[in-house]
Amino acid sequence: MIRLLGHSLRALAPLVALAALAATAASASPDGTVPLHLGVIAEEPYEPRLMLEVYGELVGELRDRLRSSGIEVGDLVIARDLEDLSQRLIHGEVDLVIETVFPTLVLEERSRCLEPALVVFRRGQREYRSVFFTRADSPIRTLGDLAGQVLVLEALRSTSAFAIPKSELERAGLSLVSADALNARPDDVRFVLAGAEVNQAVWVLHGKGAAGAFNEGDWARLPERVRSELRIFHESAPLLRGLLSFRTTLSPGIRATVETTLLGLEEDEDGRAALDRAAGVTRLERLTAGDRRGLEAWAPVLRPTRAP
Numbered sequence: 001m002i003r004l005l006g007h008s009l010r011a012l013a014p015l016v017a018l019a020a021l022a023a024t025a026a027s028a029s030p031d032g033t034v035p036l037h038l039g040v041i042a043e044e045p046y047e048p049r050l051m052l053e054v055y056g057e058l059v060g061e062l063r064d065r066l067r068s069s070g071i072e073v074g075d076l077v078i079a080r081d082l083e084d085l086s087q088r089l090i091h092g093e094v095d096l097v098i099e100t101v102f103p104t105l106v107l108e109e110r111s112r113c114l115e116p117a118l119v120v121f122r123r124g125q126r127e128y129r130s131v132f133f134t135r136a137d138s139p140i141r142t143l144g145d146l147a148g149q150v151l152v153l154e155a156l157r158s159t160s161a162f163a164i165p166k167s168e169l170e171r172a173g174l175s176l177v178s179a180d181a182l183n184a185r186p187d188d189v190r191f192v193l194a195g196a197e198v199n200q201a202v203w204v205l206h207g208k209g210a211a212g213a214f215n216e217g218d219w220a221r222l223p224e225r226v227r228s229e230l231r232i233f234h235e236s237a238p239l240l241r242g243l244l245s246f247r248t249t250l251s252p253g254i255r256a257t258v259e260t261t262l263l264g265l266e267e268d269e270d271g272r273a274a275l276d277r278a279a280g281v282t283r284l285e286r287l288t289a290g291d292r293r294g295l296e297a298w299a300p301v302l303r304p305t306r307a308p
Contacts, residue, residue, distance in 0.1 A: 035074030036066070036258065039085050039094030041103070041157070048078045057274040065261050071254055082157060086110035095247050096258065098278065101295065102163035102302050104243045113248045116295065117259060119287055120242030123217060123280045128241050130164040131219050132234040134211040135204060143172040143234050147187040150179060152200045152209035155193055159302070160215035161200070162191075164236050167301040168213075201226050239298060240291060244284060259286075 038059060040051050055076055063073035077094050079085035082103055088094040089111040097107065098120060108114045119126060134140045140149070146169065154161035166176045169189055177183075179190040192209060194200040197218040204212045205226065211233075219232065244262065246255050265271030266283045275281040287295075 034092075035072040036062075036095045036254065037074045037077045037093060038062075039077040039079055039088055039097050041079050041081060041085055041099075051078050052076060053277075055278050058278045061265065061271055061274040062258070062261065065264075066258065069257050069261075071257060082106050083110070089113055089247055092247070092249065095250050097245050098242065098281075099245070100159035100242050101239055101298065102159035103157050104245055105295075105299055105302055106157075108245070114245050115248050116243040116245045116287060116292075117255075118244040118262065118284045119240055119291060120244055120281055121283045121285075122241045124282050125217055125241045127238040128160060128215040128217055129238050130160045130168065130213050130236040131216050131232045132165065132168070132211055132213045133201070133204065133219065133230045133232050136229050136231050138210065138231075140211055141233055143169060143174065146189045146211060147174060149189060149210035150208070151176070151189050151191045152194050152203045152212040153191050154197060154200060154214060155195065158214075159239065160218075161197065161213060163302050164239065165213035168234065168236050170301070198222065198226070201230060205229055240294065242281075243287075 038055065040055055042048055043050055059073060059076050066073055077088060079088055079094075085094065085097070086107050089097070089107065090113060097104070097114065099107070104114070104116055108116070132143065132146075140146065151165065151169075153165060156162055169176050175185070175188045176191055177188045179192045181188075181190070184190060192203070194203050194212075197214045200209075200212040200214060201222055203209055216235070219227065222230075246258075262284050263286070265275050272282075275283070
């Protein structure tokens with residue numbers, strides 16, 4: 001089993017190889033129980049070490065806390081991309097997923113066996129907005145001014161720095177296409193991917209794009225010397241910061257116990273530390289009826305016919 005608490009990076013080497021090659025199959029343990037598995041997507045290809053560092057403490061805390069309930073927590077499952085993770089859900093190799101709204105909607109549609117259950121607060125945010133920004137001296141004032149321009153985004157599976165900007169442009173009557181697209185029309189907005197939020201800002205400052213878009217928290221975290229040379233010209237409606245979802249075929253009793261355990265993590269120091277290590281999660285709470293209505297409203301514009 002992958003257990004990261006108290007291990008050095010060097011000690012993780014054989015575990016990294018294990019996760020990279022096959023993650024974990026949903027095989028029964030000697031006593032006949034099937035371990036519970038958290039599934040994530042590798043942020044960098046062939047670099048599962050990063051995901052082990054980020055989610056290892058959370059997996060360890062769940063393992064310790066659920067043992068008394070007779071629930072075994074297995075190894076972290078590290079998928080290559082959304083398609084790989086959806087297949088692992090279908091085959092019962094993954095039981096819960098922590099993701100932003102856009103990837104969650106894609107996984108829900110592809111697997112037909114994933115259901116959002118908890119709101120994930122990251123860095124204190126329950127909701128966030130995407131903000132479009134440009135250079136302070138730019139003539140761009142509205143989304144319509146982006147026609148024929150280059151927009152700097154982060155990554156194809158980003159909610160706030162790809163999916164929401166795309167939907168906002170479509171609402172404004174504009175199409176977003178890759179900068180490499182051969183069939184782009186003169187008024188299409190062409191996008192390039194910078195890979196990180198600060199890179200997006202720097203690229204806009206240096207003229208690699210007319211504007212950029214990411215979430216308001218990333219805007220607030222920009223170095224002041226960078227932010228002072230930029231300005232926001234459009235904001236989206238708010239969206240939940242993140243979701244924790246369960247495989248729908250998971251036993252209701254196990255799901256209820258896991259939910260209760262996850263919701264209790266913020267109540268002590270070890271739990272809070274494990275959440276914070278997991279990409280800045282500060283707390284979890286159950287989805288409300290209003291949250292579910294909001295997701296239903298966003299789904300038609302965020303859920304594409306195909307995604308990476």
